[in-house]
Amino acid sequence: MTDQESQKPPDTHHMALGKAFRFALEGITYTIRSQRNMRIHLIIAACAIVACALLRLTPLEWAAILICIGLVLMTEMLNTAVEATIDLASPEYHPLAKRAKDIGAGMVFMFASLSVIVGCIIFGSAVFRLIN
Numbered sequence: 001m002t003d004q005e006s007q008k009p010p011d012t013h014h015m016a017l018g019k020a021f022r023f024a025l026e027g028i029t030y031t032i033r034s035q036r037n038m039r040i041h042l043i044i045a046a047c048a049i050v051a052c053a054l055l056r057l058t059p060l061e062w063a064a065i066l067i068c069i070g071l072v073l074m075t076e077m078l079n080t081a082v083e084a085t086i087d088l089a090s091p092e093y094h095p096l097a098k099r100a101k102d103i104g105a106g107m108v109f110m111f112a113s114l115s116v117i118v119g120c121i122i123f124g125s126a127v128f129r130l131i132n
Contacts, residue, residue: 031077038076041112045069048119055126064122068115075111079104 031038082104090097
């Protein structure tokens with residue numbers, strides 16, 4: 001096997017399922033360890049889950065909160081992947097690289113903000129139910 005062949009990425013079509021899961025977990029772990037904002041999102045997610053339990057949300061309300069949590073975490077991971085790809089393609093500063101990174105960060109901010117609004121609506125309704 002040549003050096004170039006040994007550096008090829010794994011063939012995902014024939015990859016064992018266990019390996020695929022391991023690579024996915026490595027990506028999640030990397031994002032948690034390397035991205036402060038991912039850790040902040042996880043802390044807020046844990047608080048939201050505790051609030052869901054304490055406020056006795058309906059199954060549909062739980063689903064909406066969990067979908068928001070999942071999508072915020074996924075957009076943060078997508079942003080991390082985009083930034084890594086840009087750093088690989090453009091190690092030096094370039095205005096287009098900055099623009100792409102800013103757009104990725106804006107995507108996370110937009111969805112996180114929307115999730116806060118959804119959370120306020122759901123948690124506000126739940127608190128209102130409890131006090132009435």
